[in-house]
Amino acid sequence: MSRIGRIFLTGLLAALPLLLTIFIVAWLLSLLNQYLGPSSGFGRILASLGLGGGPSELASYLIGLGLIGAAIYALGLVVHSRLGAWGAALFERLIRRVPLISSVYDLSSRFVSIVDTKNGDSVKGMSPAWCYFGGKPGAAVLALLPSKTPVRLGGEDYLAVLIPSAPVPIGGALVYVPAAWVEPAEGGIDELMSVYVSMGITPPGQAPT
Template sequence: MLKKSFQSVLTTWFAGLLVLLPLTLTLILLAWLFGLLNSLVGPSTVIGRLFAALGQPFSSSPSLSYLLGTLVLLAAIYALGLAVQLGLKRPLARMTDVTLRRIPVFNKLYNLAERFVALLDKKEGADIEAMSPVWCFFGGKGVAVLALLPNPEPVEIDGRSYFAVLVPTAPIPVGGGLLYVPIDWVKPANMGIDAFTSIYVSMGINPPRVAAVEADAARE
């Protein structure tokens, strides 16, 4: 009896711990990020003093100068972003080519940093949004798999036409396996990419209601 009571208390305690743990880990991560940013661009760092210098014309208080300088820098970056969106990107690239890229050592460092930023600038869902959801019936009338068609042009393999299809993994549809499937095994899924992603992210909890009916009809 006492053992069962202890197990019940322990189970309840672990249930509360599991609910509290994600919040605790999130706060710890935020505290670590705040400490890292403070050590890199805080008021006592070289960059922080530059921020304070930008804000000194507006305030004599060191803390307020640092805050105002940070806001001025953020506003300047936002204005630069607007200029790039309005067509300034190419002139800036040309100016970089005739200046920074001609410095012997600096050009290699700049090229490396530019490649890294290009990886960060790549939109996560852009590749998926360019694909078309399809049903793949393996064996012609076998297992139905919801997949993506990246290219509507077939590929000739050993005298037979195939479609390259990407079969995603649930619940992360940005990865998966690339398969070459005979074109007569592939049917349009007649759904949007949002519905397709919802099915995979939910691991099948959100069923393809309309699409499943249409696919069955097409298969018959």
């Protein structure tokens, strides 16, 4: 990967906890859309004022997209500099003082620590796996295997698998399934996350036969 790509990726990983926090909070606030959305009385007032868009809407979108990309790249430069660690610590101290936002941000940070391949400790022992519910042939789920150490339940070996949600794999389910249902999957955690983020458009690696 080129230097520009590495810097941009660093900035993206640094911004991802905040972006995920904003996404989750925005999703919660969308429940109020029926009161403040375009079809509401407030929305109709805004439309009457001419704030609903115009011929330059596409240009405004492209400009905003470019500004976001530039901001992410600039954040990557800051993280690569000596100010990165100090700035990150200061930002986390500030945001963790906000009651509701701090909980969401903490969950987002844990997710980023999983997908950040530079943090070897956070992904140590984790690997993608295929889980065949009911055994082969059966419904196959691409999951994350936190540990290969089985748990004895009812005299049988069970493995814990993490099944992310799509398209934002910040949530999901932790399921203990029979060890015979689980087989290793090709690729790494990056490939697994890309499958979920793309909602299956990116094909997973070939399952063992």
